[in-house]
Amino acid sequence: MIRIKARAPTGRPAVLPTVWGAVAVGYKFGCPLAQQNGLGARIVTSAVFFAVGTGLIFHVRRGLLRELRLARRAARAAQNVVLRPLPPRLDGIDVAAAQLSADRGACVGGDLYEAVATEHGVRVVMGDVRGHGLAALGTVAALLGSFREAAHDEAELGRVLRRLDRALARHLGERARAEHPAQGTPAPDNPVAEDFVTVLLLEIDRDGGVRALNCGHPWPYLLSGTGVAPLTHAEPLPPLGPFPLPAELDVLAGRLPPGESLVLFTDGAEDARDGRGRFFPLSDVLRAAVRDHQVSPQAVLRTVFTALLHHTAGRTTDDVAVLVLRNGRKQVRPPAAARGGEIGGAAARVRRATTRR
Template sequence: MTIPHRSRRSRAPGSRRRGLAQWSPLLLTVVIGALAVATPKDFAVSRLLPAAPALAASMWSVTATVLLGVLTLAAMFAIQLAFDEPATAFTAVALAAVTAAAAYAAHVRLQRERTLTQVRSVADAAQAVVLRPVPRLLGGVGIETLYLAAAEEARIGGDFFAAVDSPHGVRVLLGDVRGKGLSAVGVASAIANGFREAAYDEPDLARLARRLEKSVNRYNDTSTSPDAGEGFATAIFAEVRPARREVTLLNCGHPSPLLLSGGSGGSGAGGSGSPGGGRTRVLDPSAPSPPLNMAALIGGEYTLDTVALAPGDRLLFYTDGVTETRDRDGRFFPLPEWIAQQTAVSPPHLLALLHQQLLSFSEGALDDDIAALVVRCDGATDHRAAAPSGASPALDR
């Protein structure tokens, strides 16, 4: 199963930096001691030694902080006795007081870290409800996923995805809830869980969307959030039928997916060429459909579009956090242009490359949640009788 990505930067350099930072209190002790030995006694550099246990309180345990305080106290006595520096008793008392305060600060910090760990475990459990792991092969359809929360510490956001192998085909959902925080997570959970249940029952994607519209309405009616009733989500539904080699799409105000055709497959106008001989198509809907929880307000019918799939074709679904990623000059990430150069890359590597490219483009400063799916019809036999949906062909940009 594909696990959502959470890391933002390369682990190795970060681990090295954290390793060096862990030793900084001891390094500070050595530097101050060396300066005290190398400078005239009038400077009394040894009086700066209390800074070492104070720094240790921010990263070391209580015991280690106290031991460092004892070490600095011994170093101070050795330096002052060797150089006959004045105010030994005063400096010793100051160092003992700072060490005691640092030990207490370390104790408070560790308690808060344990609380944060518990909160993160709850966030992970909440994320598991919204973003259940998606099998990499579902009913003859290969699926790869990517998820990044805008705040790495939060671990969860308003983007969501789900996939089920229903009697009507493999149905996939990806969406983005308006706003952030717990209210957005609640709406995302209501939609994703409603999809996992309703996708087995509803005969077409339009009826499935209407049912999820009701789910969002019911959730907002019972929510105690101050902005209850304002929560809506853009979403895109896909129904893949491997035996017929086609996918039906319903785009509810969401960024249009991209179709990556292999070197020998794919047809239709509006494609972008690539060095590998493949092409990329933007699958815009033939008519707009309202976002979930907006149909009653803005009206509109749900429009289904059917796209034929050739061998090797891949579909990239993504949230607007991908295309709205900015560099330091304020330019948006050029997803269609970038993806056109990746037609020969396998789906798992494609999302890994996208992850790295977004971090590099934004210099690690992602401002929005990001979710992406790569769907490929792997050609497994589908024994379901896939009835024609009567949908119109999708338009290409």
């Protein structure tokens, strides 16, 4: 749990209001002008108290702004620890990610993502916690901590998902005990028992093979030279939390050839609406990026978030996270000897055809 400890107030901030109050009281009871009832005396007295009141208001405002800056600084530090920035390249995979919180002025939300290079390949997680803002930060931290360990420890992607499921169950149980110590475990009517997380797990090996497990999350889009399409239309598993995982997990298999990209996102992207209630056309924006040859991860992110903020007039109602993975590895070419053999065989076929003529 992340705690923000407030500093004990010192005597210095209270000095100025005390002085102003003393000036006002001293003027009222010690200045002869304040005892008069004439119009000029009343105007001067009103001006003195107005100046004192204005000074107090500005002093309080300055203190509140200072506390707000400290809170935002702490929120940014928490984000860098929990949702740390991703490196631009992982084992030949170009990476770019960004998040937009629905809470005004907040730096953290209920969306999570992480990508790590392991001996099993580049493993990626993207998820969406029920709710948003600081309330969902604890669940995000629990899941990301579990993923960062399991991604290296587990050889099978399905076992990584089961580790995440157990971590979520432990976290929800601890929350239930902290909020309702008498219950011990989440009761059916406890709000904690209704929490869930959508999770998408990906694994990209050295040959561009992709394996995926999806629990209630939107499938990513595949960006290729021919256009934009969902990675698959298969039905995902239920979200983590309310339902147990099945005994057998069907891992989707696909490919990410060199030069092609996967765009992972949370449902806040496609569910964002404009003032007329129209949903954000994410697939159309990605097609425009492909047509304009803006296929680098950073360019795709800029295109998506620029269009999203324009579509919603800068007011999103849900957290949005986008993660772009591009296979930046070079196309594997056959050895020179093999290419020479193929050329020699083609030449021999040409010679045989010429002889028959």
